[in-house]
Amino acid sequence: MRRTKEQAARTRADILAAAYSLFAEKGFEQTSLEAIAEAAGVTRGAIYWYFANKAAILDAILEMECAPIDDLVTGLTGNLVDDPVGALSSLTREMFTRVQQDDRKRCIYSIMRQMTCAAQDAPRQTALQVNRTRLVHKQLEKVFAYAHRHGRLNPIWSPETAAMAYHALVTGLLEEWSREAEAFDIGARGGEIVELFLDHLAAVS
Amino acid sequence: MRRTKEQAARTRADILAAAYSLFAEKGFEQTSLEAIAEAAGVTRGAIYWYFANKAAILDAILEMECAPIDDLVTGLTGNLVDDPVGALSSLTREMFTRVQQDDRKRCIYSIMRQMTCAAQDAPRQTALQVNRTRLVHKQLEKVFAYAHRHGRLNPIWSPETAAMAYHALVTGLLEEWSREAEAFDIGARGGEIVELFLDHLAAVS
DNA sequence: CGGGGCATGAGACGCACGAAGGAACAGGCG
DNA sequence: CGCCTGTTCCTTCGTGCGTCTCATGCCCCG
Numbered sequence: 001m002r003r004t005k006e007q008a009a010r011t012r013a014d015i016l017a018a019a020y021s022l023f024a025e026k027g028f029e030q031t032s033l034e035a036i037a038e039a040a041g042v043t044r045g046a047i048y049w050y051f052a053n054k055a056a057i058l059d060a061i062l063e064m065e066c067a068p069i070d071d072l073v074t075g076l077t078g079n080l081v082d083d084p085v086g087a088l089s090s091l092t093r094e095m096f097t098r099v100q101q102d103d104r105k106r107c108i109y110s111i112m113r114q115m116t117c118a119a120q121d122a123p124r125q126t127a128l129q130v131n132r133t134r135l136v137h138k139q140l141e142k143v144f145a146y147a148h149r150h151g152r153l154n155p156i157w158s159p160e161t162a163a164m165a166y167h168a169l170v171t172g173l174l175e176e177w178s179r180e181a182e183a184f185d186i187g188a189r190g191g192e193i194v195e196l197f198l199d200h201l202a203a204v205s
Numbered sequence: 206m207r208r209t210k211e212q213a214a215r216t217r218a219d220i221l222a223a224a225y226s227l228f229a230e231k232g233f234e235q236t237s238l239e240a241i242a243e244a245a246g247v248t249r250g251a252i253y254w255y256f257a258n259k260a261a262i263l264d265a266i267l268e269m270e271c272a273p274i275d276d277l278v279t280g281l282t283g284n285l286v287d288d289p290v291g292a293l294s295s296l297t298r299e300m301f302t303r304v305q306q307d308d309r310k311r312c313i314y315s316i317m318r319q320m321t322c323a324a325q326d327a328p329r330q331t332a333l334q335v336n337r338t339r340l341v342h343k344q345l346e347k348v349f350a351y352a353h354r355h356g357r358l359n360p361i362w363s364p365e366t367a368a369m370a371y372h373a374l375v376t377g378l379l380e381e382w383s384r385e386a387e388a389f390d391i392g393a394r395g396g397e398i399v400e401l402f403l404d405h406l407a408a409v410s
Numbered sequence: 411c412g413g414g415g416c417a418t419g420a421g422a423c424g425c426a427c428g429a430a431g432g433a434a435c436a437g438g439c440g
Numbered sequence: 441c442g443c444c445t446g447t448t449c450c451t452t453c454g455t456g457c458g459t460c461t462c463a464t465g466c467c468c469c470g
């Protein structure tokens with residue numbers, strides 16, 4: 001029974017929403033297409049009209065989730081003029097609070113980590129992640145290179161090393177938080193740590 | 206056909222070795238029990254005599270891999286007397302080079318990351334990881350608390366915050382390296398970053 | 411010489427994915 | 441406006457693979 005265009009779009013959105021909830025609640029492997037279909041009010045076959053396979057559903061969700069944060073990162077090099085490191089600090093804090101607000105986001109973030117880098121398999125997932133990582137790296141290097149040129153980077157740190165270290169620090173904080181969110185207030189503790197580290201990076205010494 | 210005791214132990218070891226190779230080569234999900242059984246020279250049923258399920262095989266491998274590093278971490282609080290932060294630095298470097306030496310270790314490490322925290326499911330895996338994390342945290346806090354008491358910790362860092370930040374930094378470095386090992390010499394770059402950060406943490410200022 | 415550690419093989423069950431078919435929408439033609 | 445045809449959207453059933461179970465039996469060990 002073919003639906004009208006809006007109905008079709010609605011169907012797709014329903015599938016996505018159902019998948020989001022179920023993935024967040026039970027994890028990726030533990031949710032079957034059957035369950036998604038039932039929650040969305042369609043049959044399994046319908047899902048395959050919109051998505052090539054189960055992983056493609058996750059891909060779509062991940063891209064939706066990552067887009068706003070990627071935008072923030074991309075916009076980072078816009079107004080470096082007065083305080084590059086300060087902008088970085090507030091962006092990171094913004095990301096922490098945004099991700100902390102909603103528990104489902106945390107679950108999806110966990111799943112994203114889970115998907116990355118499963119040795120040889122899942123090449124597409126890895127490529128998506130690798131590209132995001134490269135983007136972030138590039139932006140961070142730009143920020144620290146700018147700070148370096150303007151004498152605002154601690155001279156014992158090269159821009160590349162600073163970028164790598166900062167990225168690793170934030171990644172690690174997110175990873176530990178996603179593992180046990182209740183025991184770790186990433187907004188407060190993470191923000192504090194990032195602040196202290198950036199103070200050190202920016203120290204004129 | 207019942208084997209002798211050594212033969213049985215050998216069978217178990219063969220299964221473990223075969224699983225290790227295949228997991229490292231193709232990833233956890235992509236290797237079937239059939240493949241493991243064939244590589245080990247037994248049938249699928251035999252595997253179930255030794256391991257409750259597929260995840261239990263991975264568990265055994267992970268524990269084997271983690272044991273030596275956990276020993277290093279546990280031994281950290283033994284000789285704090287002269288240079289606690291220096292001991293931490295050399296331990297971290299040791300871990301980096303050890304993990305870098307062998308490509309299969311990297312793959313297994315990736316899989317370990319992959320398994321942690323799949324929302325509600327896989328509670329055992331998570332527990333194992335959480336316990337290891339707690340152990341590391343405790344040891345790090347001890348080290349930094351000792352340094353703090355002896356005036357060797359930068360006063361703007363509290364021991365807890367320093368421990369958390371350091372752990373996050375190392376975790377993040379390992380994560381990025383495991384994602385693209387060829388583009389990132391963790392022994393050199395990672396070692397340098399850790400050194401610089403520890404210098405800052407230990408600065409008397 | 412029995413009991414239980416060690417292993418086989420078949421098969422039950424669930425799941426991702428494919429493919430064929432059918433219902434009705436869109437929009438061009440008369 | 442009404443028809444009609446290609447396309448879009450979705451159902452239904454089938455297939456193959458993967459994990460895990462179970463009944464059965466071998467033969468070491470005490």
